[in-house]
Amino acid sequence: MPLLSLSLARRFGPALWPLRALVAGGWLQESELDCLLRRAHPVLRLNRVFARVESRRWVADDMLALGLRTNGNAHGWRPGQHVRLYQELDGVRHGRSYSLLAAEVDGRIELAVKRQPGGRLSNGLLDRLEVGHVLELEPAQGELAWPSDAASVLLLAAGSGITPLLGLLRQALARGFSAPVTLLHYVRRRSQRAFSEELQALMRRHPNLQVRWAISGEAPLAYELMGRFRADHLAGWPAHSLLACGPHGFVAGVRDWWQALPRDGSLQLEAFTPPAPAVGIGTAVRLRFARSHRELPGSSAVNLLEQAESHGLRPPHGCRQGICAGCTCQLLAGSVRDLRTGAVTAGPGLPIRLCVSAPVGDVELEL
Numbered sequence: 266m267p268l269l270s271l272s273l274a275r276r277f278g279p280a281l282w283p284l285r286a287l288v289a290g291g292w293l294q295e296s297e298l299d300c301l302l303r304r305a306h307p308v309l310r311l312n313r314v315f316a317r318v319e320s321r322r323w324v325a326d327d328m329l330a331l332g333l334r335t336n337g338n339a340h341g342w343r344p345g346q347h348v349r350l351y352q353e354l355d356g357v358r359h360g361r362s363y364s365l366l367a368a369e370v371d372g373r374i375e376l377a378v379k380r381q382p383g384g385r386l387s388n389g390l391l392d393r394l395e396v397g398h399v400l401e402l403e404p405a406q407g408e409l410a411w412p413s414d415a416a417s418v419l420l421l422a423a424g425s426g427i428t429p430l431l432g433l434l435r436q437a438l439a440r441g442f443s444a445p446v447t448l449l450h451y452v453r454r455r456s457q458r459a460f461s462e463e464l465q466a467l468m469r470r471h472p473n474l475q476v477r478w479a480i481s482g483e484a485p486l487a488y489e490l491m492g493r494f495r496a497d498h499l500a501g502w503p504a505h506s507l508l509a510c511g512p513h514g515f516v517a518g519v520r521d522w523w524q525a526l527p528r529d530g531s532l533q534l535e536a537f538t539p540p541a542p543a544v545g546i547g548t549a550v551r552l553r554f555a556r557s558h559r560e561l562p563g564s565s566a567v568n569l570l571e572q573a574e575s576h577g578l579r580p581p582h583g584c585r586q587g588i589c590a591g592c593t594c595q596l597l598a599g600s601v602r603d604l605r606t607g608a609v610t611a612g613p614g615l616p617i618r619l620c621v622s623a624p625v626g627d628v629e630l631e632l
């Protein structure tokens with residue numbers, strides 16, 4: 266039985282600043298203090314973010330929305346960002362990034378977990394996580410933002426790409442955004458239309474919002490679109506600002522459509538799967554890892570995270586999808602290609618995300 270309620274534990278957090286100062290000065294060990302704090306409440310920590318599961322709600326056949334309440338260490342989080350969540354399953358610690366649907370000032374957050382074929386953490390959370398369980402989260406990251414000044418907004422989501430976009434949409438509508446908004450959600454089966462009841466209720470309350478679903482694995486009904494993303498799905502919809510989120514192939518198709526014409530509006534894209542590895546177009550390069558004092562053979566077709574790992578290095582990383590920035594590293598010399606966009610970054614001294622960067626020629630990394 267915790268000594269404090271969660272609300273009290275949250276209020277207690279700011280009073281710990283003298284201990285934080287002593288840890289920062291090397292006078293105390295953070296891990297030892299955390300052991301004591303968790304006795305007062307399982308989420309209480311000096312600096313790390315822990316959260317208690319407060320609710321579970323199925324929002325599609327294969328997607329569960331989780332309501333969590335964090336300790337007082339989650340600062341400045343906002344819907345549309347993503348957090349990396351950790352859970353121990355069968356004695357092994359697993360981590361994965363999920364988008365924030367909500368982030369309130371009282372520490373309540375919402376995220377959604379989709380069942381994945383072979384997804385140990387996602388499926389473990391769906392099947393075993395219960396109200397009252399405690400999870401660790403990393404600080405939220407991500408730059409998706411609502412284009413408040415846009416004359417119209419087009420939101421394109423595939424699969425669980427609906428989660429960051431719905432988080433932003435909820436907040437924008439609640440704040441009175443009144444320009445036209447169109448949301449297309451691409452799913453394979455009708456039963457995968459996550460949050461469809463909430464979206465329909467939002468449409469009833471906000472006449473400026475139109476939501477449509479595109480179904481690729483079943484015959485579509487009236488008012489549904491058929492198949493995967495195609496340019497003709499967007500005929501007649503103005504798009505002064507576009508936000509798209511989904512697997513890499515979907516996001517790449519949206520980007521190509523957007524770039525096919527000159528446009529004034531803004532484009533924001535987020536892919537939650539890594540680009541498919543290029544096959545057969547790699548050339549041999551040299552990889553120099555400055556801190557490890559190693560020079561090794563590499564390929565221009567494979568991301569640098571995988572190449573470093575294949576040589577026994579262990580760069581820090583998170584999502585492996587270019588989202589969390591957990592693999593960011595300095596490019597000391599040479600150029601790399603962003604596997605999502607094709608953009609080339611040339612050193613020296615620029616930060617790159619190893620998991621979505623492939624060397625263009627010989628490179629040197631601060632690793």
Ligand code: FES
Binds near residue numbers: 583588619621
């Ligand atoms: S591991 Fe998340 S951005 Fe590379």
